[in-house]
Structures are given as C-alpha cells and as structure tokens.
Amino acid sequence: MDDVRFAVLGTGGIGRRTLEVSQHKDGLTAVAACDRNGVAVNHGGLDVDELLEATEGNIASGPQGGPEQSSGDEPRDSEPRDDVATDGGAAAATEGVKQHGDQAGVVASEQGRPTETPIDDVIAESDAIDAVLIALPNLEHDFIPRVAERFAEADYEGVLVDVLKRSRVIGMLDDREEQLTESGITFVCGAGATPGFLTGAAALAAQSFVEVEEVEIWWGVGLKSGYEDNRGTVREDIAHLDGYDIETAREMSEAEIEELIDDHDGVLEFHDMEHADDVLLERAGICDAEDVHVGGVLDVRSDEKPTTTTVSVTGTTFDGETGTNTFQLDDVTSMEANVNGPALGYLKAGVRNNRAGHYGVFGPADLMPGF
Numbered sequence: 001m002d003d004v005r006f007a008v009l010g011t012g013g014i015g016r017r018t019l020e021v022s023q024h025k026d027g028l029t030a031v032a033a034c035d036r037n038g039v040a041v042n043h044g045g046l047d048v049d050e051l052l053e054a055t056e057g058n059i060a061s062g063p064q065g066g067p068e069q070s071s072g073d074e075p076r077d078s079e080p081r082d083d084v085a086t087d088g089g090a091a092a093a094t095e096g097v098k099q100h101g102d103q104a105g106v107v108a109s110e111q112g113r114p115t116e117t118p119i120d121d122v123i124a125e126s127d128a129i130d131a132v133l134i135a136l137p138n139l140e141h142d143f144i145p146r147v148a149e150r151f152a153e154a155d156y157e158g159v160l161v162d163v164l165k166r167s168r169v170i171g172m173l174d175d176r177e178e179q180l181t182e183s184g185i186t187f188v189c190g191a192g193a194t195p196g197f198l199t200g201a202a203a204l205a206a207q208s209f210v211e212v213e214e215v216e217i218w219w220g221v222g223l224k225s226g227y228e229d230n231r232g233t234v235r236e237d238i239a240h241l242d243g244y245d246i247e248t249a250r251e252m253s254e255a256e257i258e259e260l261i262d263d264h265d266g267v268l269e270f271h272d273m274e275h276a277d278d279v280l281l282e283r284a285g286i287c288d289a290e291d292v293h294v295g296g297v298l299d300v301r302s303d304e305k306p307t308t309t310t311v312s313v314t315g316t317t318f319d320g321e322t323g324t325n326t327f328q329l330d331d332v333t334s335m336e337a338n339v340n341g342p343a344l345g346y347l348k349a350g351v352r353n354n355r356a357g358h359y360g361v362f363g364p365a366d367l368m369p370g371f
C-alpha cells in the first residue's frame with residue numbers, strides 16, 4: 001500500500017499511543033493531530049517524538065466543565081452547549097501530572113498552535129488526509145457520530161476510524177451511513193481492543209461453526225504505569241459499574257473517582273458491559289447481539305493483568321459437534337498495544353477498502369472472513 005497520511009483527533013491516552021505505535025508500522029505518516037486546545041499540522045509528516053515528549057503527562061484531558069474549558073470547536077450554533085464536556089476527566093489537575101495551564105496538550109508542542117476549533121481545523125486540511133483516527137471521549141453518545149457528519153458535510157473522501165465502546169453508538173453511525181457513503185467515507189467503527197481486536201477474533205473463531213450459541217469476552221487490564229494517561233478511559237469504564245451510568249460518571253469529580261477506586265482497592269470488575277462487540281457481531285451475521293457477553297477486570301494499581309483476556313466462541317459444527325474456540329492474549333501485551341495496534345491495522349484495512357470504492361459503515365467483523 002502507498003503511504004497513508006493520517007490524522008488523530010484527540011491526543012489523550014489513546015491518541016498519543018496511536019502516534020507512537022504508528023512509528024513502528026510501515027507506510028503510516030502522521031500529518032495532523034489535535035486535542036481540545038490545539039492543533040498541529042504538517043503535511044510532510046509531524047515530528048511525532050517531539051509531540052509525544054511535549055504532551056507526556058500533559059494530555060489536555062480535563063477538567064471538564066464550562067465553556068472556558070471547552071475546545072470551542074463544539075458545539076455549533078444549533079447544538080447544545082454541554083456537548084463540549086466530552087472529555088474523560090481531570091488528569092491535568094492530578095498530582096504528579098505536568099501542568100501547562102492553557103498550554104496543556106498539543107499546544108505545548110512547538111508544532112502545535114492554539115485554536116478554538118481544533119476538529120474543524122483538521123477537517124479544513126482533510127483533502128490531503130487519507131485516514132483519521134478518532135480518539136475522542138465518548139461521554140456524549142452522539143459526539144463521534146456528529147464529528148463524522150461534519151467530515152461528510154465537508155465532502156471528505158477517506159477513512160474514519162474510531163475506538164468507541166458503546167453499542168448504541170453503532171446505530172447512530174448506521175443512521176448516517178447514506179451521508180457518509182455519498183461523501184466517499186469508509187467508516188470503521190469500534191476498532192480498538194474490545195470492541196475491535198476481540199470482535200475480529202470472535203468472528204474468526206466462529207468460522208468453525210454453522211451456528212454460534214455464545215460469545216464470551218473477558219478482558220484484563222493492568223494500568224498502574226498508564227493510569228495517569230488513561231483517566232478518560234477509566235471514567236468511561238466506571239459508567240459500566242452497577243449504580244453508575246454515563247451521566248453520573250461524567251459528573252464525578254476526580255476526588256470521587258479516587259474514592260471509588262480506593263473503595264475497590266484499585267480493582268474494578270465489570271459484568272454485562274454495553275460493549276459494541278454484540279451489535280458488531282450481529283450486523284456481521286455471526287450471532288445475535290444478546291448472545292454476546294462482555295466483562296472484565298481493571299486494576300489501576302498494578303501493571304500485571306488481573307485476569308487473562310479471553311474470547312470464547314461456543315457453537316455447533318456442520319457435523320453436529322458442539323465446541324468452544326478460545327482466543328487468548330498474552331498477559332504481557334498491554335491495553336495500549338492491544339488497542340492501538342489493531343486500530344492502526346483496521347485503519348489500513350479501511351484505506352484498502354476506501355481505495356477500492358467501498359464506502360459506508362464497517363465494523364471489525366465485517367473486515368474478517370464472512371459468516
């Protein structure tokens with residue numbers, strides 16, 4: 001494949017690692033990156049090392065709140081103001097994290113400049129961008145779908161990839177499929193680890209069967225050294241705990257999150273999560289969404305995974321046997337490796353499809369053998 005020029009929207013925990021991992025992959029050139037305060041564009045290729053160094057421990061993740069803390073990029077006139085409170089937490093207010101005040105995030109890089117309209121600034125450059133990885137928070141369900149819409153309104157022809165987690169967002173993207181297709185956009189949704197990597201693994205594991213009865217996804221993440229950089233993700237995960245939802249998680253102060261983590265001795269266990277693996281497997285024809293179960297264990301105080309990440313697919317073969325195919329990740333592979341490697345892999349698959357004229361909304365399982 002020719003060189004792929006890509007952009008990253010959101011240089012938090014995930015976006016920064018995407019940039020880093022891309023340096024270990026062939027044919028990927030990062031040409032633009034933005035966060036809520038700033039944007040960096042260089043069509044000849046960003047100096048990724050400098051950008052990563054400048055944003056280390058300084059990811060403009062929060063605190064969320066009023067307009068003065070917003071990116072200014074959202075909303076447009078007709079849209080509700082609170083859409084701007086989309087980021088995941090208050091990393092910048094946390095002890096031990098470098099503070100740059102207004103200079104937080106991309107603007108701390110010598111390649112960055114402040115802007116009130118970071119996403120629109122990237123859209124303005126999108127004629128020369130083959131693919132965009134959307135690593136924005138998902139604390140407003142329709143935020144990412146509306147970002148996609150804005151690319152379509154600008155007649156972007158290229159690939160959009162997100163790593164969102166929530167099942168209900170996929171329908172919101174499907175609702176926009178016609179508009180995305182008309183623009184020439186190939187949207188690969190839910191393309192992180194789960195959903196993403198593990199959804200693709202389930203699609204592959206299902207190939208032995210003619211009927212799939214159940215898909216069990218059980219993940220383990222140890223985040224000690226990556227905790228400061230992943231507060232956005234942790235906040236979103238808290239919304240899956242009993243007694244919490246996306247609204248309560250969004251409103252929690254950093255101290256409340258710390259307290260909750262203390263109450264659980266740093267280990268949060270999740271069951272029956274609303275993860276889009278279910279609808280993504282259903283729309284690929286593999287099984288019913290209700291037969292997919294996702295749960296896992298997050299330990300924010302240890303780098304060791306608290307449990308092995310496993311995908312188990314149970315089904316019946318053409319000759320009447322019932323079996324379970326199991327896919328396991330090695331415990332040494334980090335969450336960052338398992339989100340960003342696949343995200344960039346799916347991005348490349350998206351580019352191949354886009355160049356072949358395949359537009360619309362694709363899930364990770366659609367890019368695997370069919371069922």
Ligand SMILES: NC(=O)c1ccc[n+]([C@@H]2O[C@H](COP(=O)([O-])OP(=O)(O)OC[C@H]3O[C@@H](n4cnc5c(N)ncnc54)[C@H](O)[C@@H]3O)[C@@H](O)[C@H]2O)c1
Pocket residue numbers: 009010011012013014015034035036037059060061071072073074084086087088089105118119135136137138139163164165190191192193194195196229230231232233234236339
């Ligand atoms: N699918 C998976 O396996 C998986 C795994 C981990 C994280 N995630 C998802 O990745 C997403 C990002 O997580 P994170 O931990 O990097 O979050 P984060 O809070 O660390 O980073 C979010 C970034 O988005 C930027 N941002 C926020 N609002 C913006 C706006 N209006 N305009 C421009 N930039 C804006 C912030 O400045 C920050 O750079 C989350 O939605 C999370 O759920 C998915």
